[in-house]
Amino acid sequence: MSLIVQKYGGTSVGTIERIEAVAEKIVGFRERGDDVVVVVSAMSGETNRLIGLAGEINDEPSPREMDVLVSTGEQVTIALLSMALQKRGYDARSYTGSQVRILTDSSHSKARIQEIDAHRMEHDLSKGRVVVVAGFQGSDENGNITTLGRGGSDTTAVALAAALTADECQIYTDVDGVYTTDPRVVEGARRLDQITFEEMLEMASQGSKVLQIRAVEFAGKYKVPLRVLSSFEEGSGTLITLEEDDDMEKPIVSGIAFNRDEAKLTIRGIPDVPGIASRVLGAVGRANIEVDVIVQNVAQDNTASLTFTVHRNEMTKAQDVLESVAKELGATTVEADANIAKVALVGVGMRSHAGVAATMFEALAKDNINIQMISTSEIKITVVIDERYLELAVRGLHSAFELADADTEEK
Amino acid sequence: MSLIVQKYGGTSVGTIERIEAVAEKIVGFRERGDDVVVVVSAMSGETNRLIGLAGEINDEPSPREMDVLVSTGEQVTIALLSMALQKRGYDARSYTGSQVRILTDSSHSKARIQEIDAHRMEHDLSKGRVVVVAGFQGSDENGNITTLGRGGSDTTAVALAAALTADECQIYTDVDGVYTTDPRVVEGARRLDQITFEEMLEMASQGSKVLQIRAVEFAGKYKVPLRVLSSFEEGSGTLITLEEDDDMEKPIVSGIAFNRDEAKLTIRGIPDVPGIASRVLGAVGRANIEVDVIVQNVAQDNTASLTFTVHRNEMTKAQDVLESVAKELGATTVEADANIAKVALVGVGMRSHAGVAATMFEALAKDNINIQMISTSEIKITVVIDERYLELAVRGLHSAFELADADTEEK
Numbered sequence: 001m002s003l004i005v006q007k008y009g010g011t012s013v014g015t016i017e018r019i020e021a022v023a024e025k026i027v028g029f030r031e032r033g034d035d036v037v038v039v040v041s042a043m044s045g046e047t048n049r050l051i052g053l054a055g056e057i058n059d060e061p062s063p064r065e066m067d068v069l070v071s072t073g074e075q076v077t078i079a080l081l082s083m084a085l086q087k088r089g090y091d092a093r094s095y096t097g098s099q100v101r102i103l104t105d106s107s108h109s110k111a112r113i114q115e116i117d118a119h120r121m122e123h124d125l126s127k128g129r130v131v132v133v134a135g136f137q138g139s140d141e142n143g144n145i146t147t148l149g150r151g152g153s154d155t156t157a158v159a160l161a162a163a164l165t166a167d168e169c170q171i172y173t174d175v176d177g178v179y180t181t182d183p184r185v186v187e188g189a190r191r192l193d194q195i196t197f198e199e200m201l202e203m204a205s206q207g208s209k210v211l212q213i214r215a216v217e218f219a220g221k222y223k224v225p226l227r228v229l230s231s232f233e234e235g236s237g238t239l240i241t242l243e244e245d246d247d248m249e250k251p252i253v254s255g256i257a258f259n260r261d262e263a264k265l266t267i268r269g270i271p272d273v274p275g276i277a278s279r280v281l282g283a284v285g286r287a288n289i290e291v292d293v294i295v296q297n298v299a300q301d302n303t304a305s306l307t308f309t310v311h312r313n314e315m316t317k318a319q320d321v322l323e324s325v326a327k328e329l330g331a332t333t334v335e336a337d338a339n340i341a342k343v344a345l346v347g348v349g350m351r352s353h354a355g356v357a358a359t360m361f362e363a364l365a366k367d368n369i370n371i372q373m374i375s376t377s378e379i380k381i382t383v384v385i386d387e388r389y390l391e392l393a394v395r396g397l398h399s400a401f402e403l404a405d406a407d408t409e410e411k
Numbered sequence: 412m413s414l415i416v417q418k419y420g421g422t423s424v425g426t427i428e429r430i431e432a433v434a435e436k437i438v439g440f441r442e443r444g445d446d447v448v449v450v451v452s453a454m455s456g457e458t459n460r461l462i463g464l465a466g467e468i469n470d471e472p473s474p475r476e477m478d479v480l481v482s483t484g485e486q487v488t489i490a491l492l493s494m495a496l497q498k499r500g501y502d503a504r505s506y507t508g509s510q511v512r513i514l515t516d517s518s519h520s521k522a523r524i525q526e527i528d529a530h531r532m533e534h535d536l537s538k539g540r541v542v543v544v545a546g547f548q549g550s551d552e553n554g555n556i557t558t559l560g561r562g563g564s565d566t567t568a569v570a571l572a573a574a575l576t577a578d579e580c581q582i583y584t585d586v587d588g589v590y591t592t593d594p595r596v597v598e599g600a601r602r603l604d605q606i607t608f609e610e611m612l613e614m615a616s617q618g619s620k621v622l623q624i625r626a627v628e629f630a631g632k633y634k635v636p637l638r639v640l641s642s643f644e645e646g647s648g649t650l651i652t653l654e655e656d657d658d659m660e661k662p663i664v665s666g667i668a669f670n671r672d673e674a675k676l677t678i679r680g681i682p683d684v685p686g687i688a689s690r691v692l693g694a695v696g697r698a699n700i701e702v703d704v705i706v707q708n709v710a711q712d713n714t715a716s717l718t719f720t721v722h723r724n725e726m727t728k729a730q731d732v733l734e735s736v737a738k739e740l741g742a743t744t745v746e747a748d749a750n751i752a753k754v755a756l757v758g759v760g761m762r763s764h765a766g767v768a769a770t771m772f773e774a775l776a777k778d779n780i781n782i783q784m785i786s787t788s789e790i791k792i793t794v795v796i797d798e799r800y801l802e803l804a805v806r807g808l809h810s811a812f813e814l815a816d817a818d819t820e821e822k
Binding site: 016019020050053054056057058061062064065066068069071072075076078079080082083084086087092093094096098099143144145 | 427430431461464465467468469472473475476477479480482483486487489490491493494495497498503504505507509510554555556
């Protein structure tokens with residue numbers, strides 16, 4: 001008998017039929033004897049409908065009133081799911097974020113959870129009730145309704161699990177777990193039974209969209225075992241844990257993440273003096289552009305060049321900033337390239353294995369793929385390459401590190 | 412400069428355009444220097460949409476969860492109206508029933524207001540803000556969301572006006588005031604500038620659907636001046652006050668109410684002994700049937716007959732009850748008649764004028780209308796007649812008591 005917090009996203013509760021299916025799934029856990037707290041999102045489409053209504057009235061609606069408006073979406077779902085559970089003979093109680101006392105700061109539309117009062121939920125659980133909580137929302141110390149921002153329902157679930165010291169927090173979604181890489185790119189991509197928080201964070205930040213980064217951080221911080229599963233299929237999903245797998249055969253690399261959302265900018269012929277990187281990147285930062293991978297080189301003529309990546313939507317804006325910085329610094333050229341892709345090897349096993357980078361570069365070289373940038377961290381090696389070679393690179397690396405299903409079975 | 416509480420119903424906020432129009436109306440009052448607290452209902456159709464969703468899941472949804480569900484309807488409207496006011500440069504704050512602390516008992520779907528904390532609203536008003544409150548809802552002492560039942564938004568408005576000791580509570584609706592009688596029946600029906608709470612209560616209980624009876628009772632109890640106006644037209648509507656009009660020419664009769672929702676039942680040949688009425692009506696009451704007008708007569712053979720009216724939908728059920736009572740008591744016959752109508756003269760002026768009943772009966776006699784039942788109170792005389800003569804009766808009485816526009820002008 002465990003205490004499980006489950007989260008079902010908008011697609012999982014998108015229709016009356018799917019809400020009934022979620023109720024059936026919950027009943028299965030209750031019949032096994034588990035206590036269940038459920039976090040749900042708005043039915044898919046509902047949040048956009050509400051935002052559309054606001055847009056008809058006011059181009060720049062106040063964040064406070066937007067939160068009052070969109071928080072109704074989850075409130076509808078909690079009531080309907082509770083009714084579906086009651087129809088099946090299970091006592092259920094729904095709570096909005098304010099009711100269950102998810103205390104947040106006052107940053108409307110991107111509030112952060114400060115405290116949760118678990119008392120009421122614990123009382124209901126002790127009475128054998130299923131507790132159904134609206135995700136994505138809370139209220140500040142003055143009782144104003146706040147929302148945690150899109151995807152915030154994952155964070156709600158993890159925070160509730162932490163407050164209740166639940167045995168597991170299960171995130172139900174439309175994929176059945178975390179994969180070694182995107183199965184649409186590599187046919188042999190394998191679902192991971194287990195992955196560490198650090199690896200998951202690196203995977204998520206590299207474009208693996210299974211979980212919200214914030215929820216993973218939160219789970220890691222409060223040591224909440226997190227599991228990603230499919231709403232629509234059976235299966236044990238992927239468990240995200242604090243402990244590294246103690247399996248002797250632990251693979252060095254857990255997965256390959258990639259994205260093509262970024263663009264690369266280079267400024268050349270800048271003076272090679274202290275503070276130069278901060279003058280360039282400071283200007284970019286002041287323009288509210290987030291920078292990802294950064295590489296600096298010194299040329300033979302004692303000038304430096306600085307290359308970095310930004311989100312592709314912000315390339316033109318970043319280029320404008322660089323042009324004016326170039327004038328100030330007497331730089332020779334500014335280059336921008338949207339046709340790049342980022343590929344990253346992720347794995348806590350790298351810590352204790354030398355030569356991972358060498359294997360990676362060798363595999364890319366074998367396919368004649370030129371590496372434009374390299375960036376490394378303790379559990380990740382990122383390269384930037386020409387976008388055209390992305391699939392080729394991911395497939396080559398997946399095979400070089402023996403991540404596919406068949407290889408696993410051979411062990 | 413006054414403090415005004417305004418209530419706009421579902422039709423008045425039924426579309427984005429209408430919400431914008433309501434915002435314009437409020438701006439007009441603010442520009443005049445008034446402080447405004449606004450109570451709104453769900454956009455028309457929304458409550459039924461939500462009830463429909465619940466119905467797809469559960470035939471008998473729990474009242475607690477129904478309240479969580481349907482209360483989202485008003486929450487959407489308060490946010491949208493606040494945004495519309497903000498667009499027009501007016502600071503506005505929306506509050507759900509729970510937020511503004513409308514404390515109710517725990518009778519879900521028909522909760523009663525126990526207490527309102529005016530502090531927060533007063534603070535906002537002092538800052539020059541328009542306060543926008545969700546009608547029809549509150550929360551109990553444990554923070555559970557409750558609703559006041561259909562039409563409860565009127566009650567919310569009156570309760571807020573009482574808590575804030577507002578100068579006036581304005582109920583905006585789709586008619587422009589209270590009329591001497593239904594203008595669809597009598598062409599010359601005249602809008603009343605003023606009416607007393609007692610008269611309004613009698614009019615409402617007789618089928619004049621302009622205001623919820625509970626809201627009128629509440630306003631009377633807390634001495635809140637109540638005004639009924641049109642959302643769609645200009646005009647000063649009808650003021651419902653505590654004081655009787657001190658106009659010397661005060662008419663005896665203020666209005667004529669009527670309805671055809673009732674049916675008449677008669678049980679004849681019951682023993683004329685003490686307790687007989689309670690045995691008959693007790694059985695009807697135990698069947699959960701509400702009884703309206705009651706008349707008892709004694710025949711020459713010392714048996715009694717008892718006639719009463721019930722809602723037409725419950726006639727068959729009441730007839731079944733009477734048949735079995737009739738057997739027990741040895742009554743001779745049970746009769747039921749659905750084709751009746753009730754007509755009532757209402758007016759506080761009756762108190763000081765004799766002969767009103769005589770004038771009424773004379774007017775009906777002139778049109779050859781037979782009176783089947785008569786029931787009187789201090790400010791009302793009710794008769795039950797054949798439904799076919801309803802319009803004829805109302806027009807005759809309207810003219811006999813000189814209620815029409817033309818007559819008024821002659822004075």
